[in-house]
Amino acid sequence: xxxxxxxxxxxxxxxxxxxxxxxxxxxxxxxxxxxxxxxxxxxxxxxxxxxxxxxxxxxxxxxxxxxxxxxxxxxxxxxxxxxxxxxxxxxxxxxxxxxxxxxxxxxxxxxxxxxxxxxxxxxxxxxxxxxxxxxxxxxxxxxxxxxxxxxxxxxxxxxxxxxxxxxxxxxxxxxxxxxxxxxxxxxxxxxxxxxxxxxxxxxxxxxxxxxxxxxxxxxxxxxxxxxxxxxxxxxxxxxxxxxxxxxxxxxxxxxxxxxxxxxxxxxxxxxxxxxxxxxxxxxxxxxxxxxxxxxxxxxxxxxxxxxxxxxxxxxxxxxxxxxxxxxxxxxxxxxxxxxxxxxxxxxxxxx
Amino acid sequence: xxxxxxxxxxxxxxxxxxxxxxxxxxxxxxxxxxxxxxxxxxxxxxxxxxxxxxxxxxxxxxxxxxxxxxxxxxxxxxxxxxxxxxxxxxxxxxxxxxxxxxxxxxxxxxxxxxxxxxxxxxxxxxxxxxxxxxxxxxxxxxxxxxxxxxxxxxxxxxxxxxxxxxxxxxxxxxxxxxxxxxxxxxxxxxxxxxxxxxxxxxxxxxxxxxxxxxxxxxxxxxxxxxxxxxxxxxxxxxxxxxxxxxxxxxxxxxxxxxxxxxxxxxxxxxxxxxxxxxxxxxxxxxxxxxxxxxxxxxxxxxxxxxxxxxxxxxxxxxxxxxxxxxxxxxxxxxxxxxxxxxxxxxxxxxxxxxxxxxxxxxxxxxxxxxxxxxxxxxxxxxxxxxxxxxxxxxxxxxxxxxxxxxxxxxxxxxxxxxxxxxxxxxxxxxxxxxxxxxxxxxxxxxxxxxxxxxxxxxxxxxxxxxxxxxxxxxxxxxxxxxxxxxxxxxxxxxxxxxxxxxxxxxxxxxxxxxxxxxxxxxxxxxxxxxxxxxxxxxxxxxxxxxxxxxxxxxxxxxxxxxxxxxxxxxxxxxxxxxxxxxxxxxxxxxxxxxxxxxx
Numbered sequence: 001x002x003x004x005x006x007x008x009x010x011x012x013x014x015x016x017x018x019x020x021x022x023x024x025x026x027x028x029x030x031x032x033x034x035x036x037x038x039x040x041x042x043x044x045x046x047x048x049x050x051x052x053x054x055x056x057x058x059x060x061x062x063x064x065x066x067x068x069x070x071x072x073x074x075x076x077x078x079x080x081x082x083x084x085x086x087x088x089x090x091x092x093x094x095x096x097x098x099x100x101x102x103x104x105x106x107x108x109x110x111x112x113x114x115x116x117x118x119x120x121x122x123x124x125x126x127x128x129x130x131x132x133x134x135x136x137x138x139x140x141x142x143x144x145x146x147x148x149x150x151x152x153x154x155x156x157x158x159x160x161x162x163x164x165x166x167x168x169x170x171x172x173x174x175x176x177x178x179x180x181x182x183x184x185x186x187x188x189x190x191x192x193x194x195x196x197x198x199x200x201x202x203x204x205x206x207x208x209x210x211x212x213x214x215x216x217x218x219x220x221x222x223x224x225x226x227x228x229x230x231x232x233x234x235x236x237x238x239x240x241x242x243x244x245x246x247x248x249x250x251x252x253x254x255x256x257x258x259x260x261x262x263x264x265x266x267x268x269x270x271x272x273x274x275x276x277x278x279x280x281x282x283x284x285x286x287x288x289x290x291x292x293x294x295x296x297x298x299x300x301x302x303x304x305x306x307x308x309x310x311x312x313x314x315x316x317x318x319x320x321x322x323x324x325x326x327x328x329x330x331x332x333x334x335x336x337x338x339x340x341x342x343x344x345x346x347x348x349x350x351x
Numbered sequence: 352x353x354x355x356x357x358x359x360x361x362x363x364x365x366x367x368x369x370x371x372x373x374x375x376x377x378x379x380x381x382x383x384x385x386x387x388x389x390x391x392x393x394x395x396x397x398x399x400x401x402x403x404x405x406x407x408x409x410x411x412x413x414x415x416x417x418x419x420x421x422x423x424x425x426x427x428x429x430x431x432x433x434x435x436x437x438x439x440x441x442x443x444x445x446x447x448x449x450x451x452x453x454x455x456x457x458x459x460x461x462x463x464x465x466x467x468x469x470x471x472x473x474x475x476x477x478x479x480x481x482x483x484x485x486x487x488x489x490x491x492x493x494x495x496x497x498x499x500x501x502x503x504x505x506x507x508x509x510x511x512x513x514x515x516x517x518x519x520x521x522x523x524x525x526x527x528x529x530x531x532x533x534x535x536x537x538x539x540x541x542x543x544x545x546x547x548x549x550x551x552x553x554x555x556x557x558x559x560x561x562x563x564x565x566x567x568x569x570x571x572x573x574x575x576x577x578x579x580x581x582x583x584x585x586x587x588x589x590x591x592x593x594x595x596x597x598x599x600x601x602x603x604x605x606x607x608x609x610x611x612x613x614x615x616x617x618x619x620x621x622x623x624x625x626x627x628x629x630x631x632x633x634x635x636x637x638x639x640x641x642x643x644x645x646x647x648x649x650x651x652x653x654x655x656x657x658x659x660x661x662x663x664x665x666x667x668x669x670x671x672x673x674x675x676x677x678x679x680x681x682x683x684x685x686x687x688x689x690x691x692x693x694x695x696x697x698x699x700x701x702x703x704x705x706x707x708x709x710x711x712x713x714x715x716x717x718x719x720x721x722x723x724x725x726x727x728x729x730x731x732x733x734x735x736x737x738x739x740x741x742x743x744x745x746x747x748x749x750x751x752x753x754x755x756x757x758x759x760x761x762x763x764x765x766x767x768x769x770x771x772x773x774x775x776x777x778x779x780x781x782x783x784x785x786x787x788x789x790x791x792x793x794x795x796x797x798x799x800x801x802x803x804x805x806x807x808x809x810x811x812x813x814x815x816x817x818x819x820x821x822x823x824x825x826x827x828x829x830x831x832x833x834x835x836x837x838x839x840x841x842x843x844x845x846x847x848x849x850x851x852x853x854x855x856x857x858x859x860x861x862x863x864x865x866x867x868x869x870x871x872x873x874x875x876x877x878x879x880x881x882x883x884x885x886x887x888x889x890x891x892x893x894x895x896x897x898x899x900x901x902x903x904x905x906x907x908x909x910x911x912x913x914x915x916x917x918x919x920x921x922x923x924x925x926x927x928x929x930x931x932x933x934x935x936x937x938x939x940x941x942x943x944x945x946x947x948x949x950x
Contacts, residue, residue: 056789057793058787058788058789058790058792058793059787059789061631061786061787066798073795074795074807078793079789080786080793081784081785081786081787081792081793081794081795081796082793082794082796082797083630083796084795084796084797084798084799085626085796085798086623086649086650086798089619089620089623089649089650091620091623092615092619092620092621092622092623092627093624093626093627093630094627095613095620095623095627096576096613096623096624096625096626096627096628096629096630096631096633096635097627097628097631097786098627098631099576099611099613099624099627099628100575100576100611100628100629100631100632100633100635101631101632101633101786101787103787104631104786104787121616121617122616122619122620122623124616125615125616125620129613321608321611321612321613322607323608323609323611324602324608324609328575328576328609328610328611329575329631329632329633329785331575333573333751333752335600335609336570336573336575336609336610337570337571337572337573338570338571338598339746339748340745340746340747342599343571343744343746344745346567347557347743347744350557350558350559351383351557351558
């Protein structure tokens with residue numbers, strides 16, 4: 001079988017963004033995932049976010065590893081280059097691409113198997129380097145393509161489809177990211193597009209690595225009674241701790257008087273995010289309190305969602321590498337090669 | 352050997368005591384006297400405490416291979432006395448530190464033992480343990496200068512160049528040099544029968560190691576992204592790249608860097624970064640050694656199957672596993688040629704010395720872009736880390752990188768439909784686009800089965816069309832990689848085949864065999880895949896010896912697999928103990944075989 005191309009039907013009433021593109025222009029080939037898969041909702045949210053942000057599709061690159069999640073890069077933005085790489089290694093490929101051409105928007109899609117088991121080292125080090133990218137983990141607690149083994153994000157006591165309970169402690173990507181210096185950490189739910197779209201938009205505008213952990217249920221292998229990554233369980237246990245609203249550069253921000261827990265974070269490109277904490281003591285710009293709060297939710301069996309942490313002073317990989325604004329691939333060869341005279345001079349030092 | 356400007360000496364010390372700079376000083380002084388010289392650092396996988404040796408060969412005829420015998424041993428490490436005294440050739444000399452009585456292990460008939468109390472003299476002349484230890488090395492340098500007739504003016508000038516900005520250190524160094532020099536002059540017959548005499552044979556040469564030369568090649572080729580994980584003996588390559596970039600690629604006003612060096616979390620990530628950067632359009636490379644190549648296998652296959660350029664420098668060391676990290680070998684030949692699972696094959700360049708490494712480093716980037724595939728430059732610890740006397744490196748300012756077939760936005764406009772893997776020209780190479788180009792240039796890179804349009808496929812014919820194109824591309828690569836270097840003599844009926852750093856020893860062996868009226872032609876393999884010239888050479892001789900530094904005859908096996916030459920028709924000469932090859936090994940192997948061969 002091959003990929004399924006969607007029929008090019010366009011409804012005349014489809015709205016256009018300022019680039020003259022409709023939502024359909026941000027779609028990809030037809031999904032081959034199971035009907036009802038959370039990942040398809042994440043794809044739809046990405047399409048929505050990119051359309052609303054007016055991303056030029058050809059200036060974005062979609063990066064992924066291997067697994068159900070990683071297949072989804074084919075399902076949005078068909079006018080963008082895509083790279084479906086090696087299991088768990090999307091972060092390094094993206095690091096290299098970003099190092100070479102910083103002018104593109106990098107959208108990395110991974111899963112809990114791809115990022116928390118085989119690729120946990122690469123994810124951690126991409127976070128440490130603060131590669132300028134959106135890093136989405138479509139997290140369902142299970143290996144779908146190999147038919148239902150537990151992943152490293154499965155909660156203790158969560159049961160498999162056959163009834164076996166997981167006994168190993170889970171890795172929470174949000175907590176891990178917070179602990180190693182991530183500059184943007186969010187969690188959402190594939191079933192909550194209203195929350196997810198603004199988070200994705202904020203993540204795409206963040207200067208640095210924006211980690212978005214999306215609970216995205218596997219309808220085939222992990223949506224049963226006893227699973228802690230099912231639609232039902234997630235709906236019942238989700239606690240939004242920070243509401244995020246993305247405000248584009250060209251929109252004036254007005255602050256409603258009543259929202260005293262409102263915080264406005266200005267992004268590198270001049271856009272801003274309005275964050276409203278639902279908990280009185282929660283400060284999404286304070287790493288320690290964010291960590292403590294998320295951990296507290298976890299111990300109560302709650303899933304903390306929202307934009308959990310953002311560092312307004314994030315310095316991305318290029319700032320650390322001191323590379324110029326001009327992408328390395330656009331620097332003329334003449335500025336890279338020292339030339340014959342320099343080599344002659346150098347040879348004198350080897351005598 | 353054993354005469355004026357034709358001998359070898361070896362210094363045994365303890366690692367971490369600062370002997371490296373003294374040994375470098377000796378090499379450079381001899382080089383500046385215009386005499387061909389080569390040095391081999393035989394060092395342990397250790398920071399401090401284990402034995403280390405430095406071998407210096409002086410050869411008026413320009414032979415640079417490891418010496419087959421040693422005339423003089425400087426034994427300064429009691430832990431290796433027994434071993435060191437045994438390596439002196441009969442009639443040679445041993446110099447030891449006579450601050451203490453002559454130990455029993457050093458007694459041996461048939462050689463001359465020379466004592467100089469380096470330790471005691473330095474204790475008396477200098478303050479502090481560290482200084483005394485360091486300057487003992489300079490003192491033996493002074494003694495060797497007297498014993499071997501090294502020009503003291505040259506030595507003094509070198510010290511001034513090195514320590515000119517540190518007057519106190521300069522003074523102690525001069526003092527230490529004189530201590531050793533004057534003691535030797537007073538107490539021993541100087542110079543020894545083998546000694547130095549000024550020549551004019553190094554004017555067009557330099558002293559350089561292969562890792563530095565490869566790094567320079569990467570700079571001159573316009574590489575902008577380097578990713579790596581530290582590993583002996585490859586580390587100094589990226590360190591040199593960094594130093595050159597800091598020198599040549601930092602904007603003086605803004606401090607901005609026209610390069611990105613990423614120290615990865617492991618070799619897998621290093622390969623991924625290089626491949627990501629290559630896909631995005633940069634010239635990118637990594638430097639590693641055997642264990643790193645093992646870890647990079649999966650990514651190498653991805654780049655092969657998805658047509659992404661990348662350059663890998665493999666500085667080979669002794670395997671398997673961790674092996675002997677500070678010893679040399681050529682044991683990655685097969686694992687590079689077929690790196691990764693599935694049907695994969697990769698172009699490899701095999702430089703013989705740092706001079707060739709510089710040129711091949713540049714060529715590797717051109718080939719990677721032209722062929723859109725991983726290209727390997729395989730050197731080894733000996734080439735990579737030892738200082739070699741080679742011809743001066745030169746650069747042609749007319750050079751421009753060959754970026755291969757890349758369709759930009761303008762070129763895409765003229766194309767009706769862009770199919771990433773459609774072989775329009777019949778050479779197996781399809782034009783690529785770079786991310787960001789827009790229009791119809793977008794495509795999806797996937798390591799999973801894909802057709803010529805880069806679309807996912809599980810269809811046999813569509814899959815085979817792509818892998819068959821890759822096979823055509825590899826055949827095309829055989830016409831682009833460097834041809835073998837062949838030297839012939841009239842009347843030769845024996846062929847010697849070799850590779851990489853064995854070159855110097857094999858060429859020297861050919862000369863020595865000629866003295867015994869055994870005439871051999873030599874072919875040094877410089878690139879993989881093999882071209883027709885390789886087959887022609889192999890088929891032209893009654894006896895063909897394949898000389899290489901690994902246990903299993905990997906080059907011989909590769910020749911057999913790729914060219915269909917019966918493996919057992921080629922006689923293996925295998926030297927895999929971890930030391931650079933000496934000509935004597937080759938001469939002996941050929942002579943032994945000929946003596947035992949049926950008439």
